[in-house]
Amino acid sequence: MRFLEFRDCDIDYSNFRFLRLLHFTLLNSVAKETDFTGADLTDAVLNGTDFERANFAQANLTNADFRRARNYLIDFRTSNLKKAKFSMPEAMRLLQSLDIEVEY
Numbered sequence: 001m002r003f004l005e006f007r008d009c010d011i012d013y014s015n016f017r018f019l020r021l022l023h024f025t026l027l028n029s030v031a032k033e034t035d036f037t038g039a040d041l042t043d044a045v046l047n048g049t050d051f052e053r054a055n056f057a058q059a060n061l062t063n064a065d066f067r068r069a070r071n072y073l074i075d076f077r078t079s080n081l082k083k084a085k086f087s088m089p090e091a092m093r094l095l096q097s098l099d100i101e102v103e104y
Contacts, residue, residue: 066090073097 005025011034018038028048037057044064051072059079066072067087074081075097086094095102 003023004021005027006029007025007027009026009029011026012030012032014031014034016034016036016039020040021044022040022042024041024044024046026044026046026049030050031054032050032052034051034054036059037055038059039056040060041064042060042062044061046064046066046069048068050070054072056072056074056079059074061074061079061081061084063083063085064081065085067085069086070090071093072090073093073096076094077097081094092102
């Protein structure tokens with residue numbers, strides 16, 4: 001059962017700070033500048049969503065599904081990404097928090 005579900009929605013500038021959003025669903029949507037700071041997104045399904053300038057600081061993303069999501073920036077040093085799912089090439093964005101250069 002999904003707690004909260006959005007499909008094909010625009011939730012730009014929303015605030016989910018420190019909320020417990022287990023089994024949250026956000027499919028094929030737009031979540032620009034949305035704040036997920038400290039949110040518990042365990043088992044969230046976030047497929048196909050645009051997360052441009054969204055904030056996932058200190059979020060629990062255990063088993064979250066980001067496949068086909070884009071423009072996310074997640075610092076894996078402050079957020080829990082255990083068993084989270086990502087797809088290429090966007091998964092390379094996880095390296096941005098390391099301030100390194102990756103050559104293709």
